Each structure stands twice: as C-alpha cells, then as structure tokens.
Amino acid sequence: MRHLVRSVPQTCPGPSSHLSPLSSAGRQNYDLLVIGGGSGGLACAKEAAQLGKKVAVVDYVEPSPRGTRWGLGGTCVNVGCIPKKLMHQAALLGGMVRDAPHYGWALQPVPHDWTTMAEAVQNHVKSLNWGHRVQLQDRKVTYFNIKASFVDAHMVCGVSKGGKETLLSAEHIVIATGGRPRYPTHIEGALEYGITSDDLFWLKESPGKTLVVGASYVALECAGFLTGLGLDTTVMIRSIPLRGFDQQMSSLVTEYMASQGTRFLRGCTPSRVQRLPDGQLQVTWEDPSSGKEDTGTFNTVLWAIGRIPETRSLNLEKAGVHTSPTSQKILVDAQETTSVPHIYAIGDVAEGRPELTPTAIMAGKLLAQRLCGQSSDVMDYENVPTTVFTPLEYGCVGLSEEEAVARHGEEHVEVYHAYYKPLEFTVAERDASQCYIKMVCLRKPPQLVLGLHFLGPNAGEVTQGFALGIKCGASYAQVMRTVGIHPTCAEEVAKLRISKRSGLDPTVTGC
C-alpha cells in the first residue's frame, strides 16, 4: 500500500497579547515582504530591491499528496510553463522525426524513452531554481524557505521543513502564493491513486497508459504531449473543452488531438478509482446521457480539473485580508491592494486576474515601482495574449467570437477567417484540416480588431507579434495594409479577406 507523504508544518502559536500592530517606526524587519517565490513574487521582490528597498521573499512548497516537491521559482518554473513546454517540444520532435524521411532523412520510426526526457527536463528546472537563488542573492533579497502565515496585519510567522519558526514583519506585504491543482476528493480513490500536473513533470518513470480527467488547457496540453510521446492517452471531459476560450477554436483543438490518436470521452464523470492486484488503476465513470456506467484500466490517472488558490493556510483572517467566497482568491483593486491597505496580492492567487506568468511578472514589477514611488502606472490586464500549447497550438489575444457578439451584438461584429496549409506540412504530407485563423472585428469602419485567434504551428511566436498591434488599437484596415512575410503561416493573418457573413469558402489557395 502506498503511503501518502504529507508534511504538515505546525502553525505558529498566536502572538502573545502584548504584541500590538506595529507602527512604521522601529520594529519592522523589512520594507517589503513577499510571500511566494513564483513568477509574480520574485519579479516584485527583485524590482523593489533594485529600487533600494530591504526585501525578503519566503517560498515554500507543500509536497503534493504523492510527495512531489520542488525548489524556488513557483509553478511556472517547476510544474507549469517550463516543463510543460519542454515536454510539448519533446512531443513535437516526435512529429518531426516522422516528417524527416519525407524531406530526405533516412530514419525509421523510433521509440521514446520517458526517463531520458524527464531527467533532462528536471535538470533544466533545477538549474533555473539555482539561477533564481543566485539572482536573489545578487539583488540582495533575503530568501527564506519557510511556510508563512499571518500573525497580524504586519507580521508573518514562517515555519521551516524542520519545524523552526521565524517571525518576519514588513511595512508592505505582497501575497503571491499562486495556486495548486484541485483534487476531486469526493471521488473514491482520487487522492490515493491519482496524480496531478504537480507530479507529472517529476515522474522518473513513464506514466504509461493515462486517463486525463479535465478539459482545461492543463488537461489538453498534458494529454497532447503524452499522445505525442507515444503513450495511450484518454481525456475525460465533463462538458466543454477550454471553458472561457473561443469555443469554435477549442473544438478545432480537440479535433486535431483526436486525429493524432488522443481518445476523448465526452460528457462523462468519474465516480471511482480502484487499484487492481497488478498495480493498474481501474476507473469507473458515468455517462449521464445514457445513464450507463463504464470502466477502463489505466496505469496513471491525471486530475486536471482546475486549480485552487493557496490561501487556506495563510491565516488571512488574522491580517484582515478578504477572499472571494466562491473562488477563495484574494480580492484586490486595480492597484493590487487587498482589503488591507499595505497588503497586496498578485498572480494566480488574486481574484479576477489572468492566470499567466507574464501578467504576474508585469504586475509585480509595476507594484514594486509604485511602492517605491517610482511610478503611478497600474497594470493593464486588457488584451493579454496567450497560447495553449496543445499538439496544434492555439494562440489568442482579445475577445472570443462569443464575447464579441455578447458585448456588441452580432450585427456589429465581422469575423474574417481562413483555413490555411503551412508550407512545411505539404512535403511532410501532414493533415492541415484544423489550421485555422480568425479575426473578430467591429463591423463599423475602420473595423477595430477585437480578437485574433490562430491555430497552427508556432502559435505563440505568431500571436506575440500581432498582440502589439491589438494593444495599439489596430483596425482591420491597418491589418489589410500590413505586408506579410513570405513564406510563413503568420502572413495568413495579414491576408484574411473572407468574412463568415459572406458564406464564401475560407480555404486559402495558392501562393
């Protein structure tokens, strides 16, 4: 039987009553204390230190139920963006290995070794942990590897892995504790037998035949690269894929994945996970439409059903910081200030923010600059570009078609679209059926671009460039006057001419 490793740091004893809320004179250890050493926290801390403040960062990784833990850097570096993109790359390289013979390379199909990849990825992540520690040292930011919780509005108590306590106080406190994957604890066996993205990137052995439960970008990205690496992968989706994203694009994403061999179980929810004598996992699920139950056997069950903010063990009520009753995220205003004037929250833990590294970083830097009196600029969360790194990548910036129609009304929205074929797919004889672009605009001249959606190779690289245009308020008229770079996929964005309204065939032909 597997033992669940769970370390539960003791919470600090409450402050003795003679410790009153600190005034700005005298007893503060730091100008700025940042709780959470991830994308947002580190960016904020380093910026403030650079501007001359005395800064401390506390970071602590509560091991996953499976026992996985990692170093400084937060989700992005350790169990998010970085290892995700590297494994996605490994999967893409598998595709290139298959393309290569078409281009003249004499190579038979080759198998993939998870352990080689995992070791390389994990080594890189560890080098980044190290890099972050060195950076903090260079910028003279004090770093504590302790689990923090509030004692009162200006004081935090941190407990190390070994149980040692440290009291820290600061004039300003930034909460950047991020989030962790949610477990469906109401499902029997979910906690004991399932893993999450926290564990996937640190597995030393291949996960084998995997069931991914969820429809988030995490679920689809993971299922995507697992399939690409040659593993038997099934995705179980309760309702719709990529909720919150443009739904036409989302279904093209899953269509492509299905064409590449990922199996989809739509409209199903798991009810039970059991372990079989041979070590495999048996999952039972319900299909509400038929009312029937079904089972399947897998080596690994990966829960990717959403993330919950790390606020529960912070003792926020001791500081008077309010959270949303529905999401548990910390409520903030446009300046990232919480309900307590000198306490702020950035990144995934803050309510209403995009859960993205670059926005957390930018918000953290701007916050530091404001706190140091260097600027009054506030973070602009509008038109933030992002990319879902599924096997066929989906980059987007601005509004989905549904959002645009909801906001402006269908008669006031014009959508230009195109199905295109990347040149590189031709010789490789790859199916480009889902390579698609659409630009959602206002109908009224000059036709302001409301949203851009690109499905295809290198979507992140393509979308980044056009995000600048949208930030500058580009109109469709300006897009039409932008000359393309040939031959690329990106140029197809500048060549969009067919509107959905016209009903004409949006397939790009010829040169």
Next chain:
Amino acid sequence: MFSSLGVECNILELDQVDDGANVQEVLSEITNQRTVPNIFVNKVHMGGCDRTFQAHQSGLLQKLLQEDSAYEYDLIVIGGGSGGLACAQEAAILGKKVMVLDFVVPTPQGTSWGLGGTCVNVGCVPKKLMHQAALLGQELKDARKFGWEYSHQVKHNWETMIEAIQNHIGSLNWGYRLSLREKAVTYVNSYGEFVEHHKIKATNRKGQETYYTARKFVLATGQRPRYLGIPGDKEYCITSDDLFSLPYCPGKTLVVGASYVALECGGFLAGIGLDVTIMVRSILLRGFDQEMAEKVGSYMEQHGVKFLRKFVPVMVQQLEKGSPGKLKVVAKSTEGPETIEEIYNTVLLAIGRASCTRKIGLEKIGVKVNEKSGKIPVNDVEQTNVPYVYAVGDILEGKLELTPIAIQAGKLLARRLFAGSLEKCDYVNVPTTVFTPLEYGCCGLSEEKAIEVHRKENLEVRLSITQP
C-alpha cells in the same frame, strides 16, 4: 496641337472655377503632378506639356486617340510571377479582358520551370522547404536529448528531398493555371516583347510568333541570377535557378556571394550535411543591419559553414565531368596579391540578380530603363514614363524585392486602373525574414539607417540576448 489634329478637347481652367485649388489637390494626388496643363487622353493620364508633345512625336498620342475597342485586351501582363499573376487575376475579377504571358528562358545549364515565377519555382517556396529539411536535421539531433531513441547518424538523401519539393511546386504551377482559367485570364506560355505602341510579339518555345494588343500593359518580368563574367562561370557554375531542381546531390559546394540567397542556400546545404564554403567579397547581407548580419554569419560558422572573407573567384575549371563533377576554383584576395585554389563538386553563384528588362522591346516604345541597374523607374502609382505601361515586382527601381509587396502592388494597381481606387502601395515598414539556419526577421530601419536618418543622439537601442 490638339486642334491641328482635329481632336475635341475639354478644357477646365482651374483659375476660373470656385474650387480650383481643391481640384488641383486631387489632381496632384491621383497623378502626382501639381502643374498645369494636366492632360488626360481617353482617360489615360498623359502628363504636362512636355510629355504630351513627346507622345505626339513617338506616335503614342495618336494611338491613344483611337477608340478603346481597337485593342484586343484591356490588360496584358508580361510575367507570370507573384506580381504579374496577382495583378492579372485582380483585373479579371473586376471584369476586364486580361492576358498573362509567361516564359522561362532556360538557364545555361538547361533548367526551366512552369508558371508562377521565381517565388514558386526557384525562390521562396523551394528555399523554405530546403531550409525546413535542414532544420529537421538539427531537430533530429535535439530529439535524442528529449528521449527519442536512435543511435546511428542519420543520413540525408538529396533525391528524395528534390522529388518531394518538385512535386509540390508542380502542384502550385497547376494550381495557378487552374486559377487563371477559372478567372478567364488568357495564359500564353510565350516570350513577350514590344514591337510598337500597344502591341507585343509573343514567341513560343517552337519559335512561332503571335501578336497581341492591349490598352494597358504591366511589366512583371522579374529577375534572374547574375553571372560573374569569369572563365568557366556559365559553363560549370550553377545558380539558385538550378539548385532547387538539381537531380543529383551537389556535394562539396562553394557558394559565391553574401546576399541572403547565398547565406540561405549555404545554410541549408550545410544543414543537410554537405561541406559548404561561402566566399564573400566584402560584407554580409548588404543593406541589412550589419550587427545582425554578422550574428547570422557567426551562427553559421559555429555550425560548420566555412567562410572565405574578402576573396573573389577569377576562374572555374572543370577537372572531372559528373553528377556532380569536380571543379577547381581559383580566387584572388581583394586586399592583396594572395590567390587560393580549391576543389569543389559544385560552385553556386549567388552574387545578385539582374532585371529582365533589356530584351523585351522597351526601347521600341520609349520606356525608360536605368542603364546601370536594368531597373525601371516608376512613380508612386507604378506607372512608367510611358503612360499606359506600368510595372510591379523585382524590376522596380528603388523598391523591395519581395513577393508579398509585388502581390500587394499588383492588386492595388489593378484596382486603380479598373475600379477607380485611389489606394497606393505602401512600401514603408515592410517586414522580411532571412531564412538562414538561425533566422533573422526584421521590420523598419537598421541601426545604421536610423542613425543616418535621425542622428545617434536621438536614438535608444535596446538589446536582449536570450536562449530559446
């Protein structure tokens, strides 16, 4: 003059009308001429006094005074490449009677190709596919680090790659022919040249001559690679025109030149495993930002491409015939008396491209051609000095040699000629990318040009060195 020709004139005296100044503004916008008289004959803009008298001298004026219906076509486009086809198809969509002539004069090595121009056949498309083949070679190496298990060195087969690429190009040639047919554009696979105003002679591969007339003409004949003018160059060397359909692997290759063509070709040849040397007379990527150009070169050098800087070949000798054979190249230093000799299987010349404007009868109708460059000066509506003759693409003087610009210019030109549009092609801030092993994308001014235009003290340059 007009009255002596018996021609009825409509004269608008701008100083005698209320909004004369406005009219002058609009005239200036559509004709680029601020002076008066501003003369139009049968809707074609002639120009001022001088141009009109010139046209009278050359017989052009009389031609224009004739009825439109005297011409067989509304538009004849000479050159079926990126610019020509875009213009022709747009004009046809606007309801005009259009002809496209396209003819490929075979290379000294005998290479030829189908409809579509340089981009499709011997430029952008095959270049990008060979670049992709080379990138895949690198990615195969990366794949092992990411866990893909193979232990042997993977070899590249040239013939497999060429066949796949040529098949794709063939499908594009076919696609263009289909597209022209669907739009009712007459396509003639013949060499077009002017014989007199409004009339061209079309000569096909068998030497048969046919004549066609049109109200308007667009020159879109593009360019072909230059040769060095040294002993052995045409006999033994190849160019990009030959490379993309070469039926045998070029082997150990010397690339002469420092253009993006030279670097891109040298780059992908090295990427598929060939021994490549690039001989550069002076700087890399003239006209591009030099700091970036040097980085492009360094990356290539680090990845096995040899550079011979400040040398020019003076002779190419064939030592052995074959596919490939063996060639001896003698080169001289540009800085001193030093000469070097080396043996290669293939010598690829990539020293620049010459416009196809010298032998298409332009002198017969008085179209001005820059003697030195062979390029055609046009105004900002792509009109040559002969009012009914326009030009697009690589042959334009002072413009960019890029497919998307030629296409844009061609389309907009057709709309101005036949749909009353006023929109001109904007040649500013056009992005481009050099598809060398490490790709270089740019838009706007190089650092040098920016300093020249704005002065150093008004500039801030921000740098970043990253690792993907």
